[in-house]
Amino acid sequence: xxxxxxxxxxxxxxxxxxxxxxxxxxxxxxxxxxxxxxxxxxxxxxxxxxxxxxxxxxxxxxxxxxxxxxxxxxxxxxxxxxxxxxxxxxxxxxxxxxxxxxxxxxxxxxxxxxxxxxxxxxxxxxxxxxxxxxxxxxxxxxxxxxxxxxxxxxxxxxxx
Numbered sequence: 499x500x501x502x503x504x505x506x507x508x509x510x511x512x513x514x515x516x517x518x519x520x521x522x523x524x525x526x527x528x529x530x531x532x533x534x535x536x537x538x539x540x541x542x543x544x545x546x547x548x549x550x551x552x553x554x555x556x557x558x559x560x561x562x563x564x565x566x567x568x569x570x571x572x573x574x575x576x577x578x579x580x581x582x583x584x585x586x587x588x589x590x591x592x593x594x595x596x597x598x599x600x601x602x603x604x605x606x607x608x609x610x611x612x613x614x615x616x617x618x619x620x621x622x623x624x625x626x627x628x629x630x631x632x633x634x635x636x637x638x639x640x641x642x643x644x645x646x647x648x649x650x651x652x653x654x655x656x657x658x
Contacts, residue, residue: 499595502625506594509544510587510624516556517586518579523560527573528582532609534567535559536589541600545593577613584620585612591624607631 502510520531535541540562543549577585589612592603611631619627 499625500597502591502595505547505550506591508550509547509594510590512549512554512556512559513544513590514583514586516559518583519556520560521576521579521582523557524564525569525571527575528577529575529609530570530573531563532585532589533604534563536600536604538563538566540566544590545599577609580620581613581616584616585609588612588624588627592628595625595628606635606637 516535517532520535521528524531526534540549540559589600589603592598592607593600596603598606615627615631619630622630
């Protein structure tokens with residue numbers, strides 16, 4: 499796991515702000531927007547951090563997603579501003595610290611699941627929240643924990 503740096507925090511804040519703005523500015527549901535964003539060309543620019551070389555703002559990001567996929571009014575469920583900010587922040591923090599692409603992170607945890615975790619996890623440190631999400635999915639990426647898990651499996655097999 500990579501330690502987050504200043505650039506990573508800037509990326510988290512920019513993505514979180516774009517997600518939050520989408521509540522008022524996008525016609526589609528929050529889940530549709532998130533799916534489109536996480537698989538978009540602009541998300542690739544977040545992944546390789548080239549977005550930091552521009553002065554792009556949250557509203558510009560929304561416009562780029564609309565240009566890529568077309569304007570849509572599909573779906574009606576809108577998440578709250580706070581939920582969307584947190585979801586955007588967590589997705590980017592996850593991608594940066596685990597060095598994954600946006601589609602990879604999206605595949606691991608869907609927006610509906612993150613929304614359900616908002617209340618219990620939103621006051622936690624993002625790294626701790628992500629660790630708990632991975633733990634619940636039995637996807638620990640921490641090497642020590644993985645070795646411990648494998649050792650427990652070995653012990654169970656040996657005792658049979």
